[in-house]
Amino acid sequence: MTQDTSVADRLIELRRKRGLTQEALAEAAEISVGVVRKLEQGGTARIENYHRLGRVLGVRTVWFMSPENPTPRADDQRDPVLADIRSAVNPPLGLRGRIYPDDDTPPSLELLGRAVESVAAHYQADRYDDVARMSPALVRSAHAHVAILEGDEKSEALRLRADALQLTARYLIQIREHDLSLIALRDALTDALSIGDQALAAACIGEQGWALLRQGRFDDVERLCADTADVLEPSKLSKAPKATVAAWGYILMRAGAAAVRNNRPVEAREYQQLAQSAGEIVGDEIPTAGHMRFGRTTALMNGMQNELVSGRPDVALSMVDEIRPRQGQATENTQQRYALDQASAHLRLRNVERTTEIMMGLKSKAPTWFRQQQAARDITEDLLEQAKRMPSSEHREIAEFLGVTG
Incomplete structure (x- = not known):
């Protein structure tokens, strides 16, 4: 291209x-x-x-970034693999609305809720094959529940469908199916707003920001998250429920991540300072809607990443000692991303040995997640460049695992 x-x-x-x-x-x-x-x-x-x-x-x-006419490419061989999940997330639209397959299974909100929790557990454990296998049936079941139930039961079905769609979207972001993930998140947000679940709506917006970041749409992410943060901001932080403060802080982190990547350091610093203030109020990490966690540690990890993106790897690594005692409170995915950030910072400071150690550790501990990370491939390309004259067997092992050619 x-x-x-x-x-x-x-x-x-x-x-x-x-x-x-x-x-x-x-x-x-x-x-x-x-x-x-x-x-x-x-x-x-x-x-x-x-x-x-x-x-x-x-x-x-x-x-x-400028509009262009993309060059033709070969048919995407993943399309047949993703056909089932595409059908569930983005069903065909006819004159009478969306067309879902018939489902004669009696509704059970209890079973649907268990299924959502099961998919969430598989996602957090990086069992992406299981998420891919289970998500289409889960989303279709949620569609059926929403169609059949009424009153309070319908509201609960809408909440569970929003949760199922949001989880599916997170998996789609991991495998870089960003446009499909945004479709899922749009519908999840619609469901969350329809039942007045502001926390779940904020989670959907946060994940939307993640997908848009992956597409390089930094202006869109900052506008979206700044606007959302304005709506969510408690009138008195010290007296607001921790869950409300956590949702606000999480959205501010996304805004800061977009601003720093778009070379808006002043704005990024302001967003991050507010996010860390929220983190201090929340304290230890707490669960938030959308199966995320937020607190002091998650906010600090995001601040470390912002320092790295800003070209200050030494400052980023100086934050490790403050983060280390509580890093286990963050989600596994957040901790893994934090480890990648450390690897990148060490490489920027020419510490090839420590970078290699961290990368080998991630390959061993979280191989499925590691293989899906573009950042891991970028670090590996730079690692091979620094070790060009004499790449070690470990460098070659990492590169082969990630499909990076030196």
Whole structure:
């Protein structure tokens, strides 16, 4: 895929206005000069590299993103594999509304609730094959319950359907099916709002922000989460229920993550300070709607990641001692992402040995999750670049496991 040539032209013009050679820009951005040359020839780069260039040149990351006509690609071989989950999440729409398959099974909210909890447990344990297998039937069952039940039972069915769709969306984000995940989250949010479950609605918006971040839609995420935080903000933080403060803090973290990736450091710092204030009020991590957890530790982990994205790996690692005593309170996925951030920070500081140790540990402890992470592949590419002359057997093992070619 090639980028609109106007971006290449603008990059050349801006670099020259700043009085930088390609080599000087690459050095300041801590990327290879080959990346700069590729972009100036109309190519593309990782979003992380756009961010680094934007930070040096004084522009937002989205400055590098321009509408284009994608080049044709071979048929996606995953489509048949995902057909069942697509059918459940995004059923066909006819003249009389959405068309669901007939289901003669008697409704049971108790069994539906157990099924939701089971899928959540599989997701948290990184058993993605089980989530993929169970999610379509779970979502279809939730559709059937909503169609059949009335009154308070219908409200509970709507809550469970929102939960099921939100869980399914989280799995879809992990496998980078972002557009399908956003469809699921849109419907989950509609259900949550229809029954007035603000906490679950906030969870759906937070996950929507995650999917949009993965698509590089930083402006959209910041606007969405800032607006949501304004609605959620308690009038008196010290007297508000912890669950309310947690939902508010979680959304602020997403806003900060978007702002820092879009080279808006002042705004990112403000969002993060508010999120950490929320974390201090909540204290130890508490469960939130959508099977997440939020508290002081999760907020600090997000702050560490923001420091890393801002180009301050030393500051990021200085936060580890404060986080370490309570890191086990965060969800497994959050802890795993935190470990990846440490690996990236160590690599930026040229500590190849520690980076390799962390990456091998994640490969052993959370192989399914690890294989799905683009950040892990990015770190591995950089790791191979630093160890180009003599990659170790461990480097080759990690690269082969992730499908990274050196």
